[in-house]
Amino acid sequence: AAPGVLSRFRGALVGSVLGDCIGGEFEGAVDVPLDRVLQHLSALEDETRGDGILQYSDDTAMMRCVADSLLTRMAFDERDMARRFAKEYNLAPGRGYGSGVIQVLRKLASPHLKDVFQPAQAQFGGRGSFGNGGAMRAAPLALAFKSRADVCKYSRFGAMLTHSCSLGYNGAALQALAVHLSLQGALALPKEFINKLISEMEEMEKDEKAQLDAKALNLSEFPYCSRLHRVKELMDRNSVSIEEVISELGNGIAALQSVPTAIFCVLHCLEPRDGLPERFGGLERTISYSLALGGDTDTIACMAGAIAGAHYGIDSIPQSWQKSCEGVEEADDLARRLYNFYCLPQFEE
Numbered sequence: 210a211a212p213g214v215l216s217r218f219r220g221a222l223v224g225s226v227l228g229d230c231i232g233g234e235f236e237g238a239v240d241v242p243l244d245r246v247l248q249h250l251s252a253l254e255d256e257t258r259g260d261g262i263l264q265y266s267d268d269t270a271m272m273r274c275v276a277d278s279l280l281t282r283m284a285f286d287e288r289d290m291a292r293r294f295a296k297e298y299n300l301a302p303g304r305g306y307g308s309g310v311i312q313v314l315r316k317l318a319s320p321h322l323k324d325v326f327q328p329a330q331a332q333f334g335g336r337g338s339f340g341n342g343g344a345m346r347a348a349p350l351a352l353a354f355k356s357r358a359d360v361c362k363y364s365r366f367g368a369m370l371t372h373s374c375s376l377g378y379n380g381a382a383l384q385a386l387a388v389h390l391s392l393q394g395a396l397a398l399p400k401e402f403i404n405k406l407i408s409e410m411e412e413m414e415k416d417e418k419a420q421l422d423a424k425a426l427n428l429s430e431f432p433y434c435s436r437l438h439r440v441k442e443l444m445d446r447n448s449v450s451i452e453e454v455i456s457e458l459g460n461g462i463a464a465l466q467s468v469p470t471a472i473f474c475v476l477h478c479l480e481p482r483d484g485l486p487e488r489f490g491g492l493e494r495t496i497s498y499s500l501a502l503g504g505d506t507d508t509i510a511c512m513a514g515a516i517a518g519a520h521y522g523i524d525s526i527p528q529s530w531q532k533s534c535e536g537v538e539e540a541d542d543l544a545r546r547l548y549n550f551y552c553l554p555q556f557e558e
């Protein structure tokens with residue numbers, strides 16, 4: 210039976226944390242043989258290891274700030290969210306943040322800062338960051354808002370606190386939309402799912418700033434749409450090698466090289482795949498496959514884990530995986546509270 214809505218909410222945030230914690234092992238690795246991935250995963254079943262042994266990184270630290278801010282303010286409040294990012298970084302700076310975003314987080318800590326979007330706008334000589342830091346923390350925005358328009362709007366604003374390049378904030382909107390559609394059961398029809406994402410991104414990428422940013426970076430006019438078309442082509446193929454996925458979609462720290470990739474991982478793993486154990490359910494397949502791509506594995510697995518978790522629900526996630534990862538209980542609690550918030554009558558459009 211299809212999971213209930215609460216189960217999907219819990220699956221989304223817990224899946225995101227698992228991807229981050231489990232994927233951290235291979236972040237930055239160029240070549241990750243599937244055997245090594247499976248070895249890493251089978252070690253999670255060893256009960257002699259301590260609970261929460263795999264620590265979360267910046268992906269989860271910032272996702273928690275987004276969820277806490279939405280729940281405390283009961284709305285999107287950019288000043289509150291910015292303050293939480295800065296405070297979290299100050300408390301635990303060693304969570305593996307991007308080297309550029311650290312400067313933004315330091316500036317956001319200033320009590321004299323008037324415009325919380327300004328530090329992000331000053332990044333990279335005024336061009337802004339195109340990293341995937343806005344996308345990796347976007348899942349709670351998909352859980353909090355009911356309409357597709359609000360999910361897009363607030364995921365973009367949430368990302369703009371650190372990423373002012375449109376490639377950065379549009380990547381966050383794409384990730385939030387994928388989680389939003391998955392929560393609604395849209396992955397039951399994979400072709401329609403990808404077509405909906407393409408048509409939403411077509412609207413977003415028509416924007417003047419998006420066009421200018423794409424041109425400045427020597428990209429095609431509609432960069433996310435063209436990657437999503439490649440996802441669609443790869444979906445139609447009977448067999449796709451890891452090398453082809455990396456060369457067609459990327460596995461890097463840029464949002465453009467990782468958000469469509471995470472979406473592909475979910476779509477590809479809707480069915481059993483060669484090399485992955487038959488006993489694995491869809492969420493286990495998705496996370497394993499994301500790790501085997503190498504590159505920015507914690508973040509690709511975190512984003513794929515959120516989309517897959519929203520599709521398969523919390524019961525699809527092995528207890529041993531949940532126990533092995535730091536911050537799972539807190540993510541589960543945040544998901545339950547976001548569900549209650551989502552159900553509030555005053556929150557209707």
Ligand code: F2R
Nearest residue numbers: 305306307308309310333336337338339340341342505508
């Ligand atoms: N930072 C990492 N991993 C690196 C190693 C961590 C290390 N192992 C450790 O444990 O300490 N991971 C995390 O960073 C990614 C998210 O990054 P975010 O938040 O987008 O940061 P930033 O700094 O804005 O962008 C990342 C890099 O992208 C390049 N870049 C971005 N915009 C650019 C532009 N306009 N021009 C040129 N380069 C640009 C820069 O190299 C940035 O540093 C996640 O993977 C998370 O897990």
Ligand code: MG
Nearest residue numbers: 266267268507
């Ligand atoms: Mg990280």
Ligand code: MG
Nearest residue numbers: 236505507508
């Ligand atoms: Mg990463």
